[in-house]
Amino acid sequence: MNEVSPAIPDSGEDRHATWLELFFDLVAVAGVAQIAHLLHGEPGPADLGQYALLFLAFWTAWICFTLYGNVAGEGTHARTVLAAMFGMAVMAAAVPGVHEGENGQARALALAYVVIRMLANRAWRHRRELLVDWPAAQMSLGVIPWIVSLWANEPVRYRLWALGIALDLWVTFTVSARDIIENRKAHDKREERHSRRRDTVPPVSVAAPHADHLSERLGLFVIIVLGEGVAQVIEAASEATWNRRLYGLASAAFFLLVALWSLSFRHGYAGVPYLTARSLPARAALPLHCLVSGCLAALAAGLGAAAEHPDTLPTGTRWLLCASLAGYFLLTGIAALRRPDGVRRWMLSVVLPCCALPLLIAGFGGGLGTLAVVWLLVAVTLWPTFYESRYSKRADAVSRPGA
Structure with a gap:
């Protein structure tokens, strides 16, 4: 046999x-x-x-x-x-x-x-x-x-x-x-x-997958999804009246996509933010990649709809934008569970506020304009990078001799 x-x-x-x-x-x-x-x-x-x-x-x-x-x-x-x-x-x-x-x-x-x-x-x-x-x-x-x-x-x-x-x-x-x-x-x-x-x-x-090659293919898929966000905004802007409000909204959408790209690739692996190579088995990492991509694609659709409503966001669109970003950061928290240090601090200082604030904006931001909602989401997305830089500087200062 x-x-x-x-x-x-x-x-x-x-x-x-x-x-x-x-x-x-x-x-x-x-x-x-x-x-x-x-x-x-x-x-x-x-x-x-x-x-x-x-x-x-x-x-x-x-x-x-x-x-x-x-x-x-x-x-x-x-x-x-x-x-x-x-x-x-x-x-x-x-x-x-x-x-x-x-x-x-x-x-x-x-x-x-x-x-x-x-x-x-x-x-x-x-x-x-x-x-x-x-x-x-x-x-x-x-x-x-x-x-x-x-x-x-x-x-x-x-x-x-x-x-x-x-x-x-x-x-x-x-x-x-x-x-x-x-x-x-x-x-x-x-x-x-x-x-x-x-x-x-x-x-x-x-069969054992080739890790680096698979990471590249998974990352390419996430790049495709982020590119769809750019395409959605361009398509909506091409049919809208160009004014200062549209300029500000397009800039905010671009900054949001750039911040998400930075989290997914400069601070992530295979397009998943704060995931590291071989920190999770493939059976867990691949579904995580699928869900992250799904949240980003939903966010891309929300940005396209936001460009079509530069004054006030419809309730459904506001919830789509905010809930997809909250889901993205929830998955970020799952990927960060294998961080070598400071997991509890990271969850309380980064993941929790980045999940809660978009949902608060969705639930109580009915009086906010489209531009304000998108720029608030940009600020939420930049917070992990800002926190990481401050925490790294503080850790370096403590580790210096005589500190």
């Missing part, structure tokens, strides 16, 4: 995103833009739920092939990746129709998602490797509700999609590496039993 080979260590070679991977990520640009547009206007609970569901589905499809390219390297099958790229383009194009309740577009999106997941499963089986860090990439349990949804209508269709995402998360957090290996060994044993010749099934190895 075949045995599973030991884990492959990270080779440490200097790898970067290939032209094929960058071409693949262009679809992520279109997908994030289409999904972010779901939150235009004054989004209600149904719009937010649909946004979260479609963003999770799109990100899941993207990460399956991101991990495949990461592990396969030069052995990546270009035709398989391009086929998945076409499927993601179909998903992105179908998003507006899904939002409007069109059955044809909804079925097209579900079918494209199923095909992408099946392609990923087939690619991993062809490589005879087990990705124990993210088992949902090569397990099809979460795809079954999506297949059933091809014959369902609203609202059952959306419930089935949510069930499929929930099953993927359940597999990710509950199925251990040992379970994955044992299941594959049992599957190989059945294949050997039904084959004419013994030992015809090649051995299976445990």
